[in-house]
Amino acid sequence: MSALKNFQYNEDEDGELPSLVTGTETNLNELLNSVKNDGGSKLVSDSKIERVNRQNDIATISATRDANNIPLKKIPVTIITGYLGSGKSTLLEKIALKGSDKKIAVIMNEFGDSSEIEKAMTIKNGSESYQEWLDLGNGCLCCSMKNVGVKAIEDMVERSPGKIDYILLETSGIADPAPIAKMFWQDEGLNSSVYIDGIVTVLDAEHILKCLDDVSPETHWHGENDMKDDHLTIAHFQIALADKIILNKIDKITDKSKLENIKERIGEINAAATIVESEYSDIPISEVLDLHSYDSVDLDEQNVINSKILKSRPTIHDPRMSSIVLKFRPLKGEEEFQKFSKEFLQTILWKKFGVTNNFKHDNDDWEIQRTKGLILINREDGKTTDVKVIQGVRDTFDIMKSEAPIESDCCKLVLIGKYLNFEDINGLLKTVIHD
Amino acid sequence: MCAAVEKVYCAGLQCGKETDSQLKCPICLKNGITSVFCNEDCYKNNYKAHKAIHFKEGDETGEETYNPFPKFKFHGDLRPHYPLTPKRYVPEGIEKPDWAQDGLPVDEQKNDRTNEIPVYTKEEIKKIRKACILGREVLDIAAAAVRPGITTDEIDKIVHDETIKRNSYPSPLNYYNFPKSVCTSINETICHGIPDKTVLKEGDIVNLDVSLYYQGFHADLNETYYVVGDDESKISKEAINVVETARECLKTAIKHCKPGTTFQELGDYIEKHATENKCSVVKTYCGHGVGKYFHCAPSVPHYKGNRAAGVMKPGMVFTIEPMINEGTWKDATWPDDWTSTTQDGKLSAQFEHTLMVTEHGVEILSARNKKSPGGPRQRIK
Numbered sequence: 001m002s003a004l005k006n007f008q009y010n011e012d013e014d015g016e017l018p019s020l021v022t023g024t025e026t027n028l029n030e031l032l033n034s035v036k037n038d039g040g041s042k043l044v045s046d047s048k049i050e051r052v053n054r055q056n057d058i059a060t061i062s063a064t065r066d067a068n069n070i071p072l073k074k075i076p077v078t079i080i081t082g083y084l085g086s087g088k089s090t091l092l093e094k095i096a097l098k099g100s101d102k103k104i105a106v107i108m109n110e111f112g113d114s115s116e117i118e119k120a121m122t123i124k125n126g127s128e129s130y131q132e133w134l135d136l137g138n139g140c141l142c143c144s145m146k147n148v149g150v151k152a153i154e155d156m157v158e159r160s161p162g163k164i165d166y167i168l169l170e171t172s173g174i175a176d177p178a179p180i181a182k183m184f185w186q187d188e189g190l191n192s193s194v195y196i197d198g199i200v201t202v203l204d205a206e207h208i209l210k211c212l213d214d215v216s217p218e219t220h221w222h223g224e225n226d227m228k229d230d231h232l233t234i235a236h237f238q239i240a241l242a243d244k245i246i247l248n249k250i251d252k253i254t255d256k257s258k259l260e261n262i263k264e265r266i267g268e269i270n271a272a273a274t275i276v277e278s279e280y281s282d283i284p285i286s287e288v289l290d291l292h293s294y295d296s297v298d299l300d301e302q303n304v305i306n307s308k309i310l311k312s313r314p315t316i317h318d319p320r321m322s323s324i325v326l327k328f329r330p331l332k333g334e335e336e337f338q339k340f341s342k343e344f345l346q347t348i349l350w351k352k353f354g355v356t357n358n359f360k361h362d363n364d365d366w367e368i369q370r371t372k373g374l375i376l377i378n379r380e381d382g383k384t385t386d387v388k389v390i391q392g393v394r395d396t397f398d399i400m401k402s403e404a405p406i407e408s409d410c411c412k413l414v415l416i417g418k419y420l421n422f423e424d425i426n427g428l429l430k431t432v433i434h435d
Numbered sequence: 436m437c438a439a440v441e442k443v444y445c446a447g448l449q450c451g452k453e454t455d456s457q458l459k460c461p462i463c464l465k466n467g468i469t470s471v472f473c474n475e476d477c478y479k480n481n482y483k484a485h486k487a488i489h490f491k492e493g494d495e496t497g498e499e500t501y502n503p504f505p506k507f508k509f510h511g512d513l514r515p516h517y518p519l520t521p522k523r524y525v526p527e528g529i530e531k532p533d534w535a536q537d538g539l540p541v542d543e544q545k546n547d548r549t550n551e552i553p554v555y556t557k558e559e560i561k562k563i564r565k566a567c568i569l570g571r572e573v574l575d576i577a578a579a580a581v582r583p584g585i586t587t588d589e590i591d592k593i594v595h596d597e598t599i600k601r602n603s604y605p606s607p608l609n610y611y612n613f614p615k616s617v618c619t620s621i622n623e624t625i626c627h628g629i630p631d632k633t634v635l636k637e638g639d640i641v642n643l644d645v646s647l648y649y650q651g652f653h654a655d656l657n658e659t660y661y662v663v664g665d666d667e668s669k670i671s672k673e674a675i676n677v678v679e680t681a682r683e684c685l686k687t688a689i690k691h692c693k694p695g696t697t698f699q700e701l702g703d704y705i706e707k708h709a710t711e712n713k714c715s716v717v718k719t720y721c722g723h724g725v726g727k728y729f730h731c732a733p734s735v736p737h738y739k740g741n742r743a744a745g746v747m748k749p750g751m752v753f754t755i756e757p758m759i760n761e762g763t764w765k766d767a768t769w770p771d772d773w774t775s776t777t778q779d780g781k782l783s784a785q786f787e788h789t790l791m792v793t794e795h796g797v798e799i800l801s802a803r804n805k806k807s808p809g810g811p812r813q814r815i816k
Contacts, residue, residue, distance in 0.1 A: 044771075352550060
């Protein structure tokens with residue numbers, strides 16, 4: 001969401017502002033003679049010009065890099081979400097204090113709640129802490145591929161090469177993480193100096209179940225600011241988009257079965273995220289770094305934490321947001337892969353983006369939030385098998401070559417979304433890939 | 436006939452409310468310009484934007500131009516020439532989009548969260564088609580005025596007057612507080628150039644990006660023109676190559692539009708053609724859905740390998756508007772936060788149409804007609 005630019009008068013730059021006149025003053029001439037034209041002086045502040053000029057420095061740096069064929073060092077970004085009170089901020093404070101051999105920039109400001117156009121962000125690294133001014137330009141996102149906030153972070157990274165190895169970004173407690181994930185998950189063409197490593201969602205174990213059931217707009221949707229349907233809470237979205245879940249404050253849960261119950265409920269929503277238990281937001285720093293959630297998949301039976309539950313449970317407790325897991329045989333060659341992409345993936349992910357076919361789903365409000373998958377393609381030569389990774393956030397998805405070696409004898413796809421019906425979606429898959 | 440009484444609106448770009456205030460900016464009044472503000476607060480809150488119309492110290496004619504960002508390191512030779520002229524008036528009877536008053540496109544922002552590509556009904560398409568015909572008329576009239584010696588502000592006046600003459604609102608005016616009614620992008624400017632007192636000179640290339648709002652629907656189209664005087668040889672072969680490549684890129688992309696085509700593949704066709712002609716494709720800005728909203732889904736990036744969502748379906752309306760550069764594809768923005776130029780200061784050209792997907796192909800709603808100024812030129816070896 002973008003806002004308007006600040007055009008506020010600034011005494012230091014604009015000098016004393018003359019009083020407005022009605023034009024009927026008896027001493028009008030005298031009044032007008034006393035004011036001076038001020039065009040051209042400090043239309044924007046010097047500090048703003050300085051910041052914009054740094055674009056040039058970045059341009060020079062990147063042009064030199066391009067000329068010498070030096071690849072851009074991309075900095076990973078982990079996005080930390082969670083309600084106010086979940087322990088999210090404490091977790092970041094502790095990580096910053098612990099320090100690491102990596103130079104970690106912790107961006108503590110609420111991101112995704114952008115009512116401001118220009119703001120400072122705090123970067124903490126060990127005991128060091130400094131402010132970096134983010135120049136968010138004007139709010140106009142019209143026909144722009146780059147979010148201004150992301151651009152500001154990229155600029156910061158590029159003008160201080162070697163100073164930052166990793167970025168942890170805290171979002172506003174009420175932010176839907178999907179749009180933020182999309183902003184940072186840019187295609188290769190955009191040549192970004194940062195990339196999304198994953199989303200970590202911090203949950204307050206004591207209150208999370210109550211949160212999930214509480215749909216009153218006052219507590220979760222902050223009144224009219226949010227346009228989601230009434231039946232889901234922001235917690236559903238934060239869990240759905242998570243690559244890792246920090247279940248915090250478990251010291252408050254004395255009953256072991258209650259804890260299992262909480263984990264089961266979270267696992268039904270998101271079957272692909274690992275859950276880490278913690279007390280007082282105290283976790284090893286490695287739990288939130290280098291997740292590689294957008295360039296590889298880890299859908300190992302052990303890691304798909306709730307595959308057991310998914311198989312054994314009779315019904316899902318919460319159909320509003322849940323995971324479904326599809327397993328199917330390797331695809332036969334390029335042609336079947338193209339068919340799978342067009343007739344299955346596009347159908348389920350581009351529902352409101354022009355896809356026309358006869359697919360019927362029992363609840364019309366269904367929508368996929370997150371897609372993770374592993375696709376095997378047996379090549380025509382009968383010998384080689386290509387392994388591809390599918391990643392998706394809502395309507396945006398990509399199929400890429402797997403970077404890490406993956407052992408699997410079948411294709412696996414985890415879909416996390418609203419009102420998903422396994423039978424219907426699996427039925428569609430069967431029409432595309434015949435046994 | 437009695438003169439129509441113009442209502443008075445606060446000159447604060449972020450206020451814009453109708454006001455019976457008599458309070459005027461004395462600096463403007465001194466120079467014969469009436470800028471009414473509701474009160475001192477409106478004056479202060481909008482001062483940085485308002486100041487752009489103030490004359491240079493010591494100048495009382497407004498003819499002496501100045502560079503408002505003297506400390507900015509420009510990427511090419513082009514400079515802004517302030518002061519801007521005051522915000523132009525749009526008559527009462529004309530239907531205005533919500534940003535006309537204070538700059539914020541509230542409906543558009545709400546729609547952005549729906550995450551879907553609108554498909555228009557026959558009735559709606561009739562209106563969009565009409566808006567596009569009007570948009571084409573306005574662009575053609577403005578283009579006919581392009582010549583060495585004219586300022587971009589004079590072109591803005593033509594676009595504004597011709598737009599309101601057609602009972603339409605110039606969509607860019609006050610959109611996120613954009614101060615003018617058209618975007619005029621000269622030479623290294625990629626897009627979003629602000630009309631000011633810059634004089635076009637022989638051999639320049641200039642893009643005019645016209646958008647208008649007619650009876651609830653927007654049209655959006657642009658073309659790049661050669662500024663030609665008596666001496667044809669002033670137009671460099673580089674200029675011709677980048678302009679013609681941009682023109683062909685749009686044409687090539689349109690050829691592929693039909694139901695079932697993905698929006699993402701358009702970038703592959705555009706980049707291929709640009710590369711074959713030794714040009715690059717701007718990645719920061721993209722085409723977009725248009726119609727009920729000035730900008731909405733789909734996003735239509737112009738570079739290859741993008742991840743844009745969606746496939747074409749009859750009734751969808753969108754723009755394709757490739758920005759093609761002579762040198763690097765990378766862009767930089769002036770401190771006005773609008774003007775986007777190439778990072779290396781080399782030329783950039785753009786063409787845009789509003790398109791509608793039909794049962795079997797696509798209709799160019801903003802199509803040129805026989806009398807449209809501009810048009811292709813032969814490349815020089």
